[in-house]
Amino acid sequence: MTFRHRSTLARAGVVALLCTVGLGAAAPAYAAEKADLHLIPLSYQLAKGVSEAKAKPFKFQVDNTAGAVDAKGVRVTVETKGLKRDKVGVLKPAGCEVRGTTFSCLIGDLAAGTTEDFGIPLFSTGNEGAAGTLEVSISAANGDGVLDSVEHDITVTEPGYDLTTWVQDVYAGVRVDGDDAGESGLRPVRPGETAPLDWVVFNGGSKRATGVKYGITLPAGVTFAKLPESCVEQDLGGVANAYCEDLGTVLKPGQYYTADVRVTVGADVTETLLRPGFVWAAGLDAASGTPEEEPRVASSAQRREFTETDDGDNTAQFDVFVDPSAQPTPQPTPTVQPTPTVEPTPTGGATPVPTPTAGGGAGGGSGDGGLPVTGMQVGLIGGIGAVVLAAGAALVMLARRRKVVLVAPHEEPAGD
16 A cells, blocks of 8 residues: 555554454454554655765654564665656665665564664755655565555755754663664663663754754653753653753764763563653754763764654654563662670680771671671760760850851842
8 A cells, every 4th residue: 555645643544444444354363473564754855965975864664553463574675766866866775685776675673562763865966846756665574565655755955954863772781872783682671770772863954953952751661860961851741751952062964962861660660661752853043152962973874773954853762671570680778787785794615706996897808707796886986976076066156156147049149
């Protein structure tokens, strides 16, 4: 089934209709074992002047939330013959199979209930205006042929910055490096455990963005463990949100911006998948002050992952994978010493208690096998008592001599 300019709302209606029809029909038993994927375009426009070396990844999303089957060997096929070569060019990503004007790329497996974004790198070759059509289709090794396809129109707009976001799904041990290359087989996060969030804001336009604002929304059951100082955290309906601004940063074409963010999975979480989380970004059109984070130049590998001029791709979605079978790592509790009691002196050959050392121990660590000190350390307690009494006397004298003045907040001098 092919749609032109499908919206997410229209897609939801089609899926609901198909599901309703399916309920009234007797489906074969094997149908439940087949993958059911949907393709959603996220990018629509390309800024004039985007060079081939800094091509913008046009974002599409593969959606596997309609079915309950893991999609195996998901593959994207792109037909580029409908593009106007005098306005837009396309880079065929490394590792893809190329046949004439078509190339096919393997995305990999996609778990049921999750989504995955991918980008097709496009660059500007001429003037503004309609730049033709990309034909994109999606299939899976355990699906029936082409599962979904879209004929997607491309438009070249006037020069400008073009921010797009990318974020990696949350696992334990994720490398914060702006891509997920070489990070297969990661362990899900245990309840109560903290993990990093690998995310970026990429400028795929032809002009610099001056000032960046961004926001992060976490799935229910996940909270922020660390945020940049410029962020304001809010709890909206039981969901953790952060709004952040970096007024001083300047994000040039081909550069990306990120900051240190860490999240914690609730200790009482029992689900294996928490979703959805979102990262969004926008430019401020003016820079002032010192940047909180310095942008970095994106590599070609990162640009293939990253997927204002086009605000349709300013939001990225992520999931948090959890291993609820693993117990939270127990935190050490301080040892409470029992109140000593006076024991009667035994008769016979009793072992004498060693004299406490200056460090409070009794040869502990010297390897002589001495017993721990269990009696009351009268000298140490007496010394602490003397210090407390002296400090109390000093505070009494200060209280008698110091004049306390209460100042209302609006009366306080600005220089204090």
